[in-house]
Amino acid sequence: DGGITQSPKYLFRKEGQNVTLSCEQNLNHDAMYWYRQDPGQGLRLIYYSQIVNDFQKGDIAEGYSVSREKKESFPLTVTSAQKNPTAFYLCASSILRQHNEQFFGPGTRLTVL
Amino acid sequence: KNQVEQSPQSLIILEGKNCTLQCNYTVSPFSNLRWYKQDTGRGPVSLTIMTFSENTKSNGRYTATLDADTKQSSLHITASQLSDSASYICVVSGRNQAGTALIFGKGTTLSVSS
Numbered sequence: 001d002g003g004i005t006q007s008p009k010y011l012f013r014k015e016g017q018n019v020t021l022s023c024e025q026n027l028n029h030d031a032m033y034w035y036r037q038d039p040g041q042g043l044r045l046i047y048y049s050q051i052v053n054d055f056q057k058g059d060i061a062e063g064y065s066v067s068r069e070k071k072e073s074f075p076l077t078v079t080s081a082q083k084n085p086t087a088f089y090l091c092a093s094s095i096l097r098q099h100n101e102q103f104f105g106p107g108t109r110l111t112v113l
Numbered sequence: 114k115n116q117v118e119q120s121p122q123s124l125i126i127l128e129g130k131n132c133t134l135q136c137n138y139t140v141s142p143f144s145n146l147r148w149y150k151q152d153t154g155r156g157p158v159s160l161t162i163m164t165f166s167e168n169t170k171s172n173g174r175y176t177a178t179l180d181a182d183t184k185q186s187s188l189h190i191t192a193s194q195l196s197d198s199a200s201y202i203c204v205v206s207g208r209n210q211a212g213t214a215l216i217f218g219k220g221t222t223l224s225v226s227s
Contacts, residue, residue, distance in 0.1 A: 006156075042117070042202070042217035043157075090156055101147065102215070104156030 003027065006091050006105035013078070013085070013112050021076045021108045023091035029103070031096060032074035036060060037088040037107075046089075049074055050096075078110060086112045115140045117205050117218035125224045130193055134221045136186040136203035144206040148177050148188050151200045151220070160188070160201075193225045 004025040013019045023032065031050045035043040045058030049068040063082025068074055074093075078085045088109050092102040120135045138146070145164045149157035161170045161177040163186070169178050174197075176189045190197055203218040 004156075040219060042219045044217075045215070088154075092156075101159050101162055104149075104158070106156050107154065109154070 004091060004093050004103055004105040006089075006108050008108060009106065011108055011110045013110065015112055016080045018077055018079050019110065021078065021089055021091075021110070023074045023076065023105060024072055025074075025093045025103075025105075026072060027093055027103065028071075029093035029095055030071070031094045032068070033092040033094075033102065034058075034064070034066065034074070034076045035090040035092065037090055043090065046076065085110055115205075115207050115214070115216045117203055117216045119201075119203050119218040119221050121221060122219070123222040123224070125226060126193055128193060128195055128225050128227050132190050132193060132223065134188045134190075134201050134203075134223070136188070136205075136218055138184050138186070138203075138205045138216070140184075140205040140207035140216050142208055143181065143184075144208070146177075146179055146186050146206070147204045148175070148186075149202040149204060151202060153199070157202055190223075193223075195225050195227060198223060198225045 007022045033048040034046040037043050044060050046064050047066040049055035055066050055068050065077045088107050090107045091105040094102045117138045126132050147162045148160045151157040160175050161172050163179045165181050174191045179186045200220040200222050202220045205216045
């Protein structure tokens with residue numbers, strides 16, 4: 001069953017803690033992306049990666065970090081430096097970054113207590 | 114500045130009725146435009162993708178139109194169903210200094226009631 005998965009679905013974090021969100025895809029896609037979604041706002045790009053061991057900052061990368069050690073996996077770490085981390089986080093993948101449809105995962109809702 | 118504006122922000126209709134959602138963009142150069150459906154608490158799912166030369170594209174009860182001259186797109190939903198209740202997001206693909214960029218609209222929240 002091909003697709004893109006994210007875990008966990010819900011995540012709670014205390015202030016000052018780092019937390020890592022998982023994203024895995026078995027679509028053999030080259031590119032992967034992380035977005036943040038806040039109520040009443042459009043999706044905003046945090047980081048993206050077009051190939052293994054390479055990734056680029058998006059529009060709101062501050063307070064976040066990523067790694068791309070495997071083609072299938074693109075974990076996102078929300079660090080304590082992120083001032084307002086409570087949000088819905090979406091991971092996506094595509095064949096190529098340009099001109100192709102992005103397939104989204106089911107999302108992770110992060111709440112900072 | 115590349116922008117995508119969607120209207121209305123929210124919409125309530127009765128089951129079985131039709132509705133039209135609007136998307137205006139100022140993205141240049143334009144590559145393509147996509148409509149996504151996002152159920153509450155889920156990831157967006159693609160409905161249609163339209164390139165510069167396409168005027169109309171259908172996917173079941175969903176019909177998207179594109180007027181590249183006026184930079185407007187619409188998504189028409191026919192004979193709405195309760196399962197159509199969701200957020201509909203317009204996404205335009207353009208280019209910025211870093212390469213290709215996707216510009217997301219804020220979405221229209223549709224509620225279909227019985």
